[in-house]
Amino acid sequence: MRQAEFVRIFEENHLPLFRFALRLTGSAVEAEDIVQECFLELLRPGCSYDPDRTPIRTYLFGVVRNQSLKRLRKYLVQPETRRQTTPEDQVLQEEAGEVVEAAIAQLPGDQREVLILAHYEQLPLAEVAEIVESEIGAVKSRLQRARETLRDVLGSYAPELRQKWERNR
């Protein structure tokens, strides 16, 4: 692979890959390491990437996912959560982002990754299914369950905050 091609692939993909890794692991440092390893994997002799079979983005997301899961299993950690206060406190502090992050962190891993890929990275479900190495029907089901769980969790937070957001929109 020539340098120009490598740079192009890096520029086109490193941001969504980093976001994906960060949302999965909850650690920016870990996410950077994972994305770096992902690109080094691309350079490794005997790399399994086959451009005729898989788009480069799908392949890279798959590598990031596997690396993230490996690290999560290794350290037996859940994504970082900062939610230790009451819902009312968080609402008052407008820490909605952290609330959402904490809620997503509580999801089962297979639902969390599908939600992140589908919602935050706006990937088609077929591509999500390829990345997580699952059937598209299972992906739809996981996504549906994740959204239902989040709807319940986030719905319990102060309704006034929701009204405030809607007013500010």
Add this chain to the structure above:
Amino acid sequence: MTDRELDLWLDRWKIAGPTGRLRAAAMAGFRAKERRHRQFFRKSFMWAAAAGALLVCLGAFAQNLRTPAVPYVVESELTTYAPDGTVRARLHARSVAENGRERMLSVTIDGDGYASLLLGVKEAGYALLRPVQRLAGSLMAGPPQADPARTEARIAVCGDPSCRTLGDWTMPVNRFTCRNDLFSGEETILNHATVALQRESPGGLRLTAWLAADLGCFPLRVLIEQRGSGGSFGVRERREPLRITMNRN
């Protein structure tokens, strides 16, 4: 909560981008890969060259194995003289016997300077080596064959291991006769018993060769003299052996 409301909730989770460390690390990884790539090809080239050299050596070795071993190597000093007796050139030669003929492995010329080299080459080429080599080759040749190219100036051993019976070197091959009237003495040279044979050409050139029987009648010493107007002989070329290395294998 509607789907739209849920999406709004989810969009509240924003994250910062990566630091510059990620880009730097990725590019450093690429440069390291390129470096490894170059080193790999460099090493591959070196290994290929080494393998090629090894194959060449093995080929040469195998060829040597197929070639009959040289039984001995004779190191000689060859000297050519001017009519007044002064030395014109001095050479050192290493010879081996090969298929009944003498083959020069190397010739080095004594003296210094380019002129000496040219003189030596000239002397070697036209005054000394040709007759000596021809004489030596003739002496070492086996029984005469029907070879029209070598009908003249040929001395051949007539299948006599004592080296005392030679062919008439002035006669054509088809009239070849063996004769043994050239004996002029015996001498031990460098621990090898030799038989000295002498012959004089109609032109007044007298050749004396000391043939070592245990070396296949190799002419260890050769003396070429020219008869002068007064009837006496003056040395024109001389070959003296310095060392004989026997190959025991």
